[in-house]
Amino acid sequence: MLGCKTIGNATLIAFEDIPILATDPWLGEGAYFGSWTLSHPIPQQEKDEILACQYVWFSHGHPDHLNGDSLAYFKNAQILLPDHYGKRIYSDLLEQGYQVSILPNREWVQLSKNIKVFCISDYFQDSILLVDINGHLFVNLNDANDRGWGKTVRSIVNNYKNTYLLKLSGYGDADMINFFTESGERILPDAAKKRSVGSQLTTYLKLYRCNHVIPFSSFHTYQRADSIWANEYTTPASSYTEGFDYRLGELLSPFQQIDCVTGEISSIKTVERESLIYQPAEFGDDWSETLDKKDLELANRYFSSKERLAEHFGFINLKVGGEDNYIVLNSDLKTGITFECPRNSLVTAMSYEIFDDLLIGNFMKTTLHNVDSLYPNFTPVVCKFSDNGRAQTEQELAQYFKYYRQQSPMEYIFHCLERDSEQIFRRFFTKDSLMFKIAKQSYVFLKSRSK
Numbered sequence: 001m002l003g004c005k006t007i008g009n010a011t012l013i014a015f016e017d018i019p020i021l022a023t024d025p026w027l028g029e030g031a032y033f034g035s036w037t038l039s040h041p042i043p044q045q046e047k048d049e050i051l052a053c054q055y056v057w058f059s060h061g062h063p064d065h066l067n068g069d070s071l072a073y074f075k076n077a078q079i080l081l082p083d084h085y086g087k088r089i090y091s092d093l094l095e096q097g098y099q100v101s102i103l104p105n106r107e108w109v110q111l112s113k114n115i116k117v118f119c120i121s122d123y124f125q126d127s128i129l130l131v132d133i134n135g136h137l138f139v140n141l142n143d144a145n146d147r148g149w150g151k152t153v154r155s156i157v158n159n160y161k162n163t164y165l166l167k168l169s170g171y172g173d174a175d176m177i178n179f180f181t182e183s184g185e186r187i188l189p190d191a192a193k194k195r196s197v198g199s200q201l202t203t204y205l206k207l208y209r210c211n212h213v214i215p216f217s218s219f220h221t222y223q224r225a226d227s228i229w230a231n232e233y234t235t236p237a238s239s240y241t242e243g244f245d246y247r248l249g250e251l252l253s254p255f256q257q258i259d260c261v262t263g264e265i266s267s268i269k270t271v272e273r274e275s276l277i278y279q280p281a282e283f284g285d286d287w288s289e290t291l292d293k294k295d296l297e298l299a300n301r302y303f304s305s306k307e308r309l310a311e312h313f314g315f316i317n318l319k320v321g322g323e324d325n326y327i328v329l330n331s332d333l334k335t336g337i338t339f340e341c342p343r344n345s346l347v348t349a350m351s352y353e354i355f356d357d358l359l360i361g362n363f364m365k366t367t368l369h370n371v372d373s374l375y376p377n378f379t380p381v382v383c384k385f386s387d388n389g390r391a392q393t394e395q396e397l398a399q400y401f402k403y404y405r406q407q408s409p410m411e412y413i414f415h416c417l418e419r420d421s422e423q424i425f426r427r428f429f430t431k432d433s434l435m436f437k438i439a440k441q442s443y444v445f446l447k448s449r450s451k
Contacts, residue, residue, distance in 0.1 A: 001015045001017070001259065002015065002016050002017070002114055002133065002134050002259070002260050002261050003015055003133060003134075003136075003257065003258050003259040003260040003261070004131070004133055004138060004257075004258050004260070005046060005049070005255075005256065005257045005258075005268060006166065006214050006216065006254065006255060006256050007042055007043075007046045007050075007255050007268060007270075008025070008026060008027070008028070008038060008040075008042045008046075008219065009024070009026050009038060009064050009065075009217060009218070009219045009220060010023065010024040010026070010059070010064070010065055010140075010142045010143075010166075010168075010216055010217035011023055011024055011025050011026070011042075011050065012131065012138060012140055012166065013046065013049055013050060013053065014111075014115050014131055014133055014138075015049075016112045016113065016114055016115055016133075018052065018054075019049045019050070019052045019053040019054070020053060020054055020055060020111055020112050020115050021053055021054070021055045021056070021057060021111055021115065021117070021131070022049075022050045022053040022055075022056050022057070023056075023057045023058075023059065023129060023131075023140055023142075024057070024058060024059055024064075024065040024066070024142060024217075025050045025053075025056060025070055025074070026038065026063070026064050026065060026067045026070050027042060027047060027050070027067070027069075027070040027073070028041055028042060028070075029067055029069035029070060030069075030223070030283070031062075031063035031064045031067055031220075031357075032063060032064070032357050032358075032360050032361035032362075033224075033283050033285070033345045033348070033357060033358070033361050033363070034223065034224055034278060034282065034283035035222055035223065035224045035227040035360075035361035035362060035363055036063075036064055036220045036221070036222060036223070036360075036361070037220065037221060037223050037273065038219060038220060038221075038273060039219045039220055039221040039234070039272060039273055040219055040254075040255070040270040040271065040272055040273060041270070041271070041273055042270075043268065043269070043270060046268065051073055051074075053077060054077065054078060054111075055077060055078050055079075055080055055111055056074050056077045056078070056079050056080065057079075057080040057081070057103075057117070057119075057129055058079065058080075058081060058089065059082065059126065059127045059128070059129065059140075059142045059143070059144070060082075060125055060126050060127060060142075060143065060388075061088070061089055061125070061354075061388055062143070062356065062357070062360065063357060064220055065142065065143070065217075066089065071093075071098075074098070075097070075098065076099075077099070078099050078100075078101060079093060079098050079099060079100045079101070080101055080102075080103050080117075080119075081093075081100060081101070081102050081103065082102070082103060082105070082119050082120070082121035082127030083102050083103065083104065083105040083119070083121050084121050084125060084127070084388070084389065085123075085389050085390075085391070085399075085400050085403040085404065086388065086389040086390035086391065086400075087102070088388055088389070088390060090102055103117065103119040104119075105119065105120060105121055105407055106118070106119075106120055106152065106407065106408070108132075114133065114134045114260075115131070115132065115133050115134075116131075116132045117129055117130065117131050117132070118130040118132075118156065120149045120152065120153075120407075121404075121407075122144065122147040122148060122149060122404060123147060123148075123384075123385075123389075123400070123401060123404040124144070124145075124147055124380065124384050125384045125385075125388040125389055126142075126143060126144035126145075126147070127144065128140060128141050128142065128144050128149065128153070130153070130156060132160075133260040134260040134261060135160070135161075135162070135260070136160070136162045136163075136164070136258070136260040137156070137157065137160040137162065137163045137164070138163075138164045138166060139153060139157065139163060139164065139165045139166065139167075139208060139210055140166045140216070141165070141166060141167040141168070141204075141208075141216075142166070142167070142168060142216065142217045143168045143174070143217055144168075146207070146415070147415055147419075148404070148407075148408060148411045148412040148414075148415035148416075149408070149411065150207065150208070150411075151411055151414075152408065152411065153208055154207075154208060154209055157208060157209045157210060158209065162211070162212070162260075162263070163209070163210040163211055163212065164210060164212040164213070164214060164252075164258070165204055165205060165208055165210040165212065165213045165214070166213075166214050166216035166217070167201075167204050167213070167216055167217070168216065168217040168218055169197050169200045169201055169204070169215060169216075169218060169235070169240070170191075170197055170200075170218045170234070170235035171191040171192075171193075171194050171195070171197070171233050171234070171235050171239075172189070172190055172191040172233070173189070173191045173230050173233040173234055173235075173362070174218070174220075174360065175359065175360060176359035176360065176362065176364075176366055176374060176379070177189035177190070177191055177230065177233065177362060178227075178230070178362045178363070178364060178365055178366060179365075179366050179367070179368065180365050180366065180367045181367070182367060182369065189233060191233035192232075192233060194233075194239075196242050196243030197215075197235055197239045197240050197242060197243070198239075198240060198241055198242045198243035198244030198245075198251070199242075199243035199244070199245075201213050201215070201240065201244055201251060202243070202244055202245040202248060205245075205248050205249045206248065210249060211248075211249040211250065212249055212250045212251075212252055213249060213250075213251055213252070214252045214253075214254060214256060215237070215240045215253075215254045216254070218235055218254075219254065220234065221234060221273060221275070222234070222362065223276055223277060223278055224277075224278055224279075224280055224283065224361075224363055225277050225278065225279050225280060226280055226287075226363040227361060227362045227363040228277055230362045231275075237253070237254060240254075252265060253267050255267060255268040255269075255270050256268060280342060280363070283344075283345070284344040284345070285342035285343075285344050285345050286342060286343070286344070287321070287342045288321050288322075289320070289321050289342065289343040289344070290320055290321035290322075290323050290343065291318065291320045291321070291323070291325055291343060291346075291347075295343065295346075295347055296325060298347065298350050298351065299316075299318055299325065299327055299350060300327055302350040302353075303316050303327050303329065303382075304327065304329065305386075305392050306381055306382055306386050306392050307392060307393050307394050308377070308381045308394065308397065309329050309377075309378070309381060309382070310329040310330040311330075311377075312333075312335065312371070312377040312378075313329050313330065313333065313335050313336055313337065313371070313377070313378070314328070314329060314330050314331065314332070314333030314334055314335050314336050315327060315328050315329060315336035315337075316329065316336060316337055316339070317336060317337070317338040317339070318338075318339055318341070318346065319338055319339065319340040319341075320340075320341060320342070320343050320346060321343065324338075334369070334370050335369060335370045335371045336369040336370070336371075337366065337367070337368055337369065337371070337374070337378065338366070338367040338369065339358075339364055339365070339366055340364065340365040340366075340367075341358060341363075341364040341365070342363075345358060345361075345363075345364070346358065346364075353386070353387040354387060355382050355383050355387055356379070356382075356383035356384075356387065359374070359379065359383070385397060385400060
């Protein structure tokens with residue numbers, strides 16, 4: 001076979017007679033401290049093909065993409081990584097004895113006679129991979145949003161007749177949505193609005209000019225007793241067709257086999273995972289445990305080392321075992337965040353610098369004090385730039401952003417202008433307002449036609 005399969009959460013398997021490449025192979029073990037598992041287990045045939053691949057590419061460090069338990073199966077594969085500032089994943093895997101290579105940024109790399117790849121990294125520690133299989137182009141955007149690479153992608157897509165877009169979509173539970181008011185009431189997440197997923201996919205098709213789209217990077221379910229509440233906001237496979245505009249392209253089902261010689265497309269049979277519930281204790285968590293002196297010292301070092309936090313937050317409160325533990329960042333500010341979390345997961349997240357795993361697991365409870373959101377001043381600063389990118393001081397952050405700016409200066413500058421304009425616009429108009437919808441439609445129209 002010369003072609004590919006899409007299976008699991010964000011896995012594309014590329015074949016040229018034998019399995020050549022697998023992307024983000026999460027085989028289904030628990031992720032985010034056991035909170036997530038695959039919604040559709042990978043059939044044994046496809047699992048065997050993933051394990052036989054010569055190359056394995058990981059887009060980023062989230063455990064539904066780079067999963068520690070799944071990783072152990074790839075000691076004999078050549079692991080391919082994006083070119084990121086800090087090179088954290090590269091260094092860690094090299095130290096553990098894996099065969100690791102960093103793909104050159106924005107360059108085609110030949111993996112076999114008829115398969116080549118083109119990788120782009122961005123400053124959110126995300127990355128994308130374009131895979132050319134015998135002249136068919138697969139645009140694997142996984143979880144990434146355009147942060148200075150959209151123009152490059154569109155220019156490459158224009159050179160192909162058959163293009164397939166693979167992109168995260170859905171109601172929006174794949175981030176921290178477990179927010180509470182200061183009086184202790186849960187805040188209904190934006191994902192509860194269950195906006196049309198088919199419309200999202202239509203928008204992505206317009207933006208990237210592809211003629212096929214495959215739902216991707218969206219296939220998880222919650223399994224911890226303290227996070228299963230979020231299953232109400234995961235995206236069922238049946239919802240992807242709702243609102244999709246078939247005049248713009250073909251919407252394929254999530255799990256597919258595509259022959260890149262004949263063009264034949266066929267579905268891979270999967271079954272939805274049986275709903276199981278595990279107690280937090282099975283993942284080492286006891287909600288009654290409190291922090292000890294060493295834990296508090298670790299917490300103070302962890303948050304205080306990230307200089308930019310003090311510009312926006314007066315304090316971080318870690319509520320563990322019912323006890324408040326305040327870390328003062330800037331006594332002049334009345335802004336802060338309370339994170340209520342079991343001790344074991346919290347200490348592990350700080351020790352291994354994987355705080356994003358706590359946020360996305362959605363068993364930790366978050367309360368904002370005099371701030372509107374974790375973005376752009378907490379999650380990116382702590383999880384993207386510091387934990388993953390190793391940039392904590394203002395001087396290190398300056399070098400960090402310079403690194404990504406130099407990859408494509410003009411695209412980067414235009415992206416920053418768009419991003420800052422959008423942030424200002426969002427202060428005045430909500431997602432559901434008519435003005436926001438008009439502005440978004442205009443943006444997509446102009447962007448999709450830009451050269």
